[in-house]
Amino acid sequence: MTPTEIPSLQDITAAHERIAPYIHRTPVLTSGSINNLAGCSIYFKCENLQKIGAFKIRGATNAVLSLSPEDTSNGVATHSSGNHAQAVALAARNKGLSSFVVMPENSAKVKVEAVKGYGAEITFCKNDIDSRQETLDKVISRTGAKFIHPYNDVEVIAGQATAAMELLEDVAELDIILAPIGGGGLLSGTSLSTHYISPSTTIIGSEPKEVDDAFRSLAAGSIQNNETTDTIADGLKTNLGDITFGIIRNHVSQIITVSEDEIVDAMRKIWERMKIIIEPSSAVPFAAILREPHTFKGKRVGLIVTGGNIELDKLPFSLNL
Amino acid sequence: MTPTEIPSLQDITAAHERIAPYIHRTPVLTSGSINNLAGCSIYFKCENLQKIGAFKIRGATNAVLSLSPEDTSNGVATHSSGNHAQAVALAARNKGLSSFVVMPENSAKVKVEAVKGYGAEITFCKNDIDSRQETLDKVISRTGAKFIHPYNDVEVIAGQATAAMELLEDVAELDIILAPIGGGGLLSGTSLSTHYISPSTTIIGSEPKEVDDAFRSLAAGSIQNNETTDTIADGLKTNLGDITFGIIRNHVSQIITVSEDEIVDAMRKIWERMKIIIEPSSAVPFAAILREPHTFKGKRVGLIVTGGNIELDKLPFSLNL
Numbered sequence: 347m348t349p350t351e352i353p354s355l356q357d358i359t360a361a362h363e364r365i366a367p368y369i370h371r372t373p374v375l376t377s378g379s380i381n382n383l384a385g386c387s388i389y390f391k392c393e394n395l396q397k398i399g400a401f402k403i404r405g406a407t408n409a410v411l412s413l414s415p416e417d418t419s420n421g422v423a424t425h426s427s428g429n430h431a432q433a434v435a436l437a438a439r440n441k442g443l444s445s446f447v448v449m450p451e452n453s454a455k456v457k458v459e460a461v462k463g464y465g466a467e468i469t470f471c472k473n474d475i476d477s478r479q480e481t482l483d484k485v486i487s488r489t490g491a492k493f494i495h496p497y498n499d500v501e502v503i504a505g506q507a508t509a510a511m512e513l514l515e516d517v518a519e520l521d522i523i524l525a526p527i528g529g530g531g532l533l534s535g536t537s538l539s540t541h542y543i544s545p546s547t548t549i550i551g552s553e554p555k556e557v558d559d560a561f562r563s564l565a566a567g568s569i570q571n572n573e574t575t576d577t578i579a580d581g582l583k584t585n586l587g588d589i590t591f592g593i594i595r596n597h598v599s600q601i602i603t604v605s606e607d608e609i610v611d612a613m614r615k616i617w618e619r620m621k622i623i624i625e626p627s628s629a630v631p632f633a634a635i636l637r638e639p640h641t642f643k644g645k646r647v648g649l650i651v652t653g654g655n656i657e658l659d660k661l662p663f664s665l666n667l
Numbered sequence: 668m669t670p671t672e673i674p675s676l677q678d679i680t681a682a683h684e685r686i687a688p689y690i691h692r693t694p695v696l697t698s699g700s701i702n703n704l705a706g707c708s709i710y711f712k713c714e715n716l717q718k719i720g721a722f723k724i725r726g727a728t729n730a731v732l733s734l735s736p737e738d739t740s741n742g743v744a745t746h747s748s749g750n751h752a753q754a755v756a757l758a759a760r761n762k763g764l765s766s767f768v769v770m771p772e773n774s775a776k777v778k779v780e781a782v783k784g785y786g787a788e789i790t791f792c793k794n795d796i797d798s799r800q801e802t803l804d805k806v807i808s809r810t811g812a813k814f815i816h817p818y819n820d821v822e823v824i825a826g827q828a829t830a831a832m833e834l835l836e837d838v839a840e841l842d843i844i845l846a847p848i849g850g851g852g853l854l855s856g857t858s859l860s861t862h863y864i865s866p867s868t869t870i871i872g873s874e875p876k877e878v879d880d881a882f883r884s885l886a887a888g889s890i891q892n893n894e895t896t897d898t899i900a901d902g903l904k905t906n907l908g909d910i911t912f913g914i915i916r917n918h919v920s921q922i923i924t925v926s927e928d929e930i931v932d933a934m935r936k937i938w939e940r941m942k943i944i945i946e947p948s949s950a951v952p953f954a955a956i957l958r959e960p961h962t963f964k965g966k967r968v969g970l971i972v973t974g975g976n977i978e979l980d981k982l983p984f985s986l987n988l
Contacts, residue, residue: 373694375716394942395696456939614979618777621715621944621975654942658935658984 352593353504353535355542358511361408361504368407368440372396372509374516379619384635386642389520391513394624394654398432398460401509401652402496405531406433408505409494410441418443420490425471425478427453428581429653430496435464446491448482454657497531498587507535513648514543521645524631526652527551527560527601528582530590536650537597547648550641551594551601552634554579554609560586561601564594578606578662581627581652602634602641609633610662623654626662673914674825674856676863679832682729682825689728689761693717693830695837700940705956707963710841712834715945715975719753719781721902722830722973723817726852727754729826730815731762739764741811746792746799748774749902750974751817756785767812769803775978818852819908828856834969835864842966845952847973848872848881848922849903851911857971858918868969871962872915872922873955875900875930881907882922885915899927899983902948902973923955923962930954931983944975947983 347357375390393401410422421444424434431447438445445466449458450473461468471481486493495502509532510523523540527533537549553560556577562570569591575583586594604612613629615636616622628651635642635649668678696711714722731743742765745755752768759766766787770779771794782789792802807814816823830853831844844861848854858870874881877898883891890912896904907915925933934950937943949972956963956970 370697373696375694376691378718397699399942617944617979621720623938623942623944658938658982661979661982663979 347500347504349500350589351500353500353507353538357504358507358539358542361501362508362511364411365404365407365505365508368397368437369403370396371512374513375620375622377620380615383615384642385639386635386645386647388635388647388649389513389517390620391509391648391650392622393509394622394628394651398429398436399653399655400429400433401506401532401650402429402433403436404508405502405505405535406430406494407437407440409499409501410434410437410443412501413492417492420492421445422494423447423482423486423489423491424494424496425449425482426496428457429655431457431461431466432464434494435461435466439465444491446485446489448478448485450478456657457655497529497584498589500589502531503535503538503589503593505535506532507539509650510536510539510648511543513650514539517648519646520544520547520648522548522550522642523648523650524550524552524634525650526579526582526627526630527553527594528627529584530560530586530594532650532652533598534590534593537593541597549598550634551598552631553601553603554582554630555603555605557583558603560594561603563591564598564601579609579627579630581625582630602638604630604633604637608637612636614663622651623656624651625653625656628652628654668821668825670821671910672821674821674828674859678825679828679860679863682822683829683832685732686725686728686826686829689718689758690724691717692833695834696941696943698941701936704936705963706960707956707966707968709956709968709970710834710838711941712830712969712971713943714830715943715949715972719750719757720974720976721750721754722827722853722971723750723754724757725829726823726826726856727751727815728758728761730820730822731755731758731764733822734813738813741813742766743815744768744803744807744810744812745815745817746770746803747817749778750976752778752782752787753785755815756782756787760786765812767806767810769799769806771799777978778976816908818850818905819910821910823852824856824859824911824914826856827853828860830971831857831860831969832864834971835860838969840967841865841868841969843869843871843963844969844971845871845873845955846971847900847903847948847951848874848915849948850905851881851907851915853971853973854919855911855914858914862918870919871955872919873952874922874924875903875951876924876926878904879924881915882924884912885919885922900930900948900951902946903951923959925951925954925958929958933957935984943972944977945972946974946977949973949975
């Protein structure tokens, strides 16, 4: 693929073959109790049970494996406070490459430790976008490492697209597929896989009201930014990129926004009834179903559970006591 | 089967066919991070992701479905503070039967609500074995319901045996299978399946030190009781029955006991690294591996994760901060 070409079905299939040795084929779980509550049949594609605890390993692995030996002779680099940092670090280690990760100085300790554990060299920065970018630029100019963008990259998108591809292989005749949207790598990949494999399936995005840039971007027809990012769903604070926005405009019919309380409530229900640990970002699509049940009533709904990385010492459930 | 006949492979296979429409085929999960920590390859059979959040639905469903219409004309009854209560209630509802459950008055509210939700009539008793039995006797004499024993019942054992049967179908050449032991229904069933299907596989039990009656029973050659039951592993407080003890004596080579701190530490590691919610009882086998790593080093180990029913408002992780 050229750097801006939209991944084809063949590209996504090739990505899947490329990354298969390095990822789990995650299970699709169902729950009678959750279905009763929601009024529809939900098929949870559990990427929280993926390696590194999140779908991000798919895109990062595909991006790293797609690069030429010349491109990666000095390793790979990225900036991320979260799952993409671990994903790039592990993907690089799997290929025997060095990795350089810029992380905000207030990143969760458990995530910093995980990134270190995969052998990455970490450089801390201040917790704002400018500092991240400046620090990354310095790291790259010092090391010559190749930048792996967290989402606005066609190889990353093709990798993220493989989760929905597996879901569509495992579950027939889905009426709707739901995913959360942050930078849009997962939702754009999901919408491409679904468009190619099951074109009659509707794609719906979901997003915290507090960071509803994607909702506003679709309405405005151009990329909108978030002024503030006061959401518990720390994976969804990012704005769209031009590649992800272009794909999402073409294939996503609707974005449902939900409140912080709705996210915590949905997360708790999934922990309690499904016995899986999901991070707040992953609860957003289920919160969307509970918020707009008429949209989903009686339907077969695929839902991509994006990750399970949350600090057990800082659980938000006391809000709900 | 007669009431004391040991289940054969044919009995277990028949049980599996009988209960299949009412249970999930639970996934077998693995984690590179957990394997690195443990020094062996562990295949987690995730019965925490089973219906009712525990393996108990297997045995209760097989027992209920094995009874004749005459036996169940007045419904079924049991006593349990935990997962067996939910299992009997749901198994009865699935067959259109009434169910009567005796529960200690201090049972977790979430479990009481779940049992009610499955349509059972609950009678509360004091939190001791005598009160349980007396209250159950009264309920049975009033209703004529058929008692489903939590573990000392060959149909229950045959049902619990199906978890290991599935695990052995999914994963070849296991050196060891590990399960926790309370009343012994799961471990006896597991040991029978393994004996029939993979006789070279070693069966190891695991138990909290605080309730090490099974460890002492194997050593003494007769059923021993617990004087106190001060363990966080609330599913493992029960003593063995004569049927389960007989099977375990013949097939289980070793029982490893672990401390309360080891249970909490093992539970936290599984939550953090595997992103699944397991109850304390389910952490006991992994705690056993971490305690005696030399026994498992380099081996392929199957581990039955028994359940995921835990109150999110009462998590024990602050012990480990």
